[in-house]
Amino acid sequence: MSKREAIRLASEFGRGRGRDTRRYEASAELAGGEWQVHFRPRGKDTKPEPGDFFTVYVDDASGKVRMAEGK
Numbered sequence: 092m093s094k095r096e097a098i099r100l101a102s103e104f105g106r107g108r109g110r111d112t113r114r115y116e117a118s119a120e121l122a123g124g125e126w127q128v129h130f131r132p133r134g135k136d137t138k139p140e141p142g143d144f145f146t147v148y149v150d151d152a153s154g155k156v157r158m159a160e161g162k
Contacts, residue, residue: 092151094119097126101147104156105130110145124151 097119102112115130126149146159 092126092149092154094121094126097121097149097151098128100149100154100156101126101128101130104147104158105145108158115144121151125149126151 098117101119102117105112105115110130112130114133116133117128117130119126119128121127128147128149129144130146131144148157148159149155
């Protein structure tokens with residue numbers, strides 16, 4: 092799976108969990124067969140608050156998705 096596909100799947104998953112992913116900047120990295128897609132609030136003047144970020148994990152082989160929320 093490509094990085095772009097992993098971000099697309101992660102964004103869809105986040106929207107399904109009530110996140111407005113348009114408000115976030117996404118970055119992804121492949122580690123141990125799993126894409127880690129990190130979402131951070133957009134904008135230079137945005138100071139992240141607890142809970143403003145989240146990470147979605149996408150299995151590279153199966154496409155299975157899970158999410159971890161920031162604290």
